[in-house]
Amino acid sequence: MEIDYALIDWSRLQFAVTALYHWIFVPLTLGLAFIIAIMESIYVRTGNPEWKSITKFWMTLFGINFAIGVATGIILEFQFGTNWSNYSWFVGDIFGAPLAIEGIMAFFLESTFIAVMFFGWNKVGKKFHLVSTWLVAFGASLSALWILVANAWMQYPVGMRFNPQTARNEMVDFWEILFSPVAVNKFLHTITSGYVLAAIFVIGISAWYLLKKRHRLFAKRSIVVAAVFGLIMSLMNIHAGDESARQIAEKQPMKFAAMEAMYYGQTNAPLVAIGFMEKVDHDRDNINERQFAFSIEIPDMLSYLAFLESGAYVPGIKDLIRGYTDNDGNNVLSYAERMRRGSIAITALHDYKEAKNIAKNSKANEMVKMSFMEKADSLEALFSDQEWVDNYFAYFGYGYYDDPKDLIPNVPVSFYSFHIMVILSGYFLLIFILALINVLKGKLERRKWILWAAILGIPLVYIAQQTGWLLAEMGRQPWVVQDLMTTAAAATKNSVSNIQITFWLFVATFTILLIAEIKIMLTQIKNGPKEGGQ
């Protein structure tokens, strides 16, 4: 069957836009909830009404952000069905579970106790209110856990087996999916990034008050809480990011090569700290090859980053295509061989279905039917033969392709988004350290450049978040489930114009709502907190 690339591209674009919009709001929800909970704890502990007004001010901003986060979120869950129905069919047995658990475990927790948080100040006791605030914070991060488990599974599918009868993947080990190393690490890296964003948000707004010489005590108190929280989370975030890079090097080497724009593998591979790319003059393999027009490199660093050994070999894009020998001396298959094996797996499935169909429905005599039944049985047995699964079915998705070029993600997008994210995470760490030291020494108000740098941090931290997801999702193309299913096979069969209409509707709606959100938020910030514990 013909694939409609326009359909795939528009479907991907729609998902990307809705996901990126949603992710403008989620990290602030994740992090601000904890910062508010800490502030309220200080209020309950000290009984000082000033802390209550600090809590309430940030809670107002939290509410404005939360509403639009909910609005942009509902569509994501349903899009797996509306726009990726073949994906939902192929892996719904595994992928649906975390989404359902997210609803049952996390969303109700969040929405129930948010009501207490906002409406309960004068109706429930202090302690009950504080517990509710903490539950909102945990609920938000808990919902992030389940959706990230689902995403991690797409990047590194575990805990399942393929069932040829239903032609889909089925879950065989729930715990392996939940505690997959990629899932655990992705969760830590992502939620701590949300905590960092919220801390920068609080520090940046407070810095603005200090520059305006308004609400100075309020601002400094907010900065102390946010800087301590941000510093700890920033260190955890960088640590998890480092671990994440190693996991990608091992489990998604093509993504790793793309994010470093590395075409030729080497031992003692240097890390490109900063680089700008240009097209090569002679793109011999016709793969849109790039080279660095300018770069600053740190010797041996990439090898160390990937394999904790400065002499380790890191394969480049071309090595991955041609096949190579890894650091343990294992032969890694070329893409041509993977495509051949994938196609054998697809053919086996095809023949199985056909044989089964004939055995069931044909009018041929019993003998012929029997022979087809036997054929079907023997083919079905292949899918439970671990050796065959490891050697053939493991490359199932490659069977869709005949040109390795289609299996290379967009290198510039992967490279730049990775590097922007990493450089910015260093910037945020610096802000936390500087803000904390200076606010404790009482010098922050005089160090105007730190205050400005903190304000600048707000747009930058949003950029860092978006680039993080761009890398995670663009870097793994064309896979929707690593090595098993491509985006092209996953999309719902629909007319391009339908998707175009919904795409533009989403863009228009979300943009209008975003403008409304920002205007409301800025007005609230300009009005400032009500001092005196009201």
Added chain:
Amino acid sequence: MFETLSLLALQQYWWIIVSILAAILIFLMFVQGGQTLIYCLGKTDMERTILINALGRKWEFTFTTLVTFGGAFFASFPLFYATSFGGAYWVWMLILFAFILQAVSYEYRTKANNFLGKRTYEGFLFANGLLGTILIGTAVATFFTGSPFNLSSTISTSGEITMINQVNWESPYRGLELAFNFGRYATFVNLSLGLAVFFLARVLAVLYFMNAVDEENINKRLKKKLINNAAPFLVFFLFFVTNLLLMDGYAVDPESKMVTMESYKYLNNLLQMPLVLVIFLLGVVMVLLSIIRPIMAYEKCGSKAIWPGGLGTFLTVFALLLVAGLNNTAFYPSYTDLQSSLTIENASSSHYTLTAMSYVSLMIPFVLAYIWYAWKAISNKKITAKEMEDDDHVY
């Protein structure tokens, strides 16, 4: 404990869970119904603020239930998720857009400098109330009347790409034909359920306001609104139920799994599952009582009527969905290709996944308990104009 159950038992268990969630959702759509009544019931700004705040403390539960319903359906019957959401694209997209607009409207409506103005956000709430109820009701009706799709799970290797599974929707209108193709009689049946849900949601909203709002001018208008909405609800509901009991239904042969049309299938389901019949009748009677009693004795029964009304709605919808899925019935039938029809057997997740999810489902009573506890804590008295003036978090 769940591991030992047969696959069929797990499928039935999950159909019951999904039905419960759907029934709770329809009950909670009183929020949507109320959103369409703001201007009928509230003549001044303060009155509208009271009404919106009464709904504003509940809207997230409806929303969260919808999301959880979607997730639970995905986890337990992924093939339905793929078929219906991917196929009836426009119906679901319109429903989702309506809910997107709702989610910001409460919070942003009265905030300073909100870009679109108060009226626009109230318009969003109205749109959500209208589209959300009618389209969800219409979509539920297709569980009985069928949709135009076929599923191909044969593998085609010709051309550029191999497709293993594919949902093919056989109408370019992607679900809209189910509500607007008036050449097909079933469209009227679909819409009658959609409109019944719409008016029921308004009836429940009136009952909810009787319970939650203490404001003289609003309270005076409620009784009349109850009558005005109860009448069309009864007409549409009666039309739907009569058709349902008389129509041919999609039956599944338990042995061969072949789907065939059976006369009076849904009537037979009720008769063959007497417990479901009892639940259904009990539900209908409770809804009727919750309408009649406040009309007869408003002072005495008005503020309590939401409880029998809500429970009755829950029981009625629950019973209807059990009729759609149990007793060898195809719950998401295809009228263009009978054998592509979805049943709880061919659309479900694997034994392992259903077992795992069944353990997760044990959390539901716990979730209901804390929701109940938190609700009680914050809404122990009626909403008044005074509270709207004093409280610092007012929508």
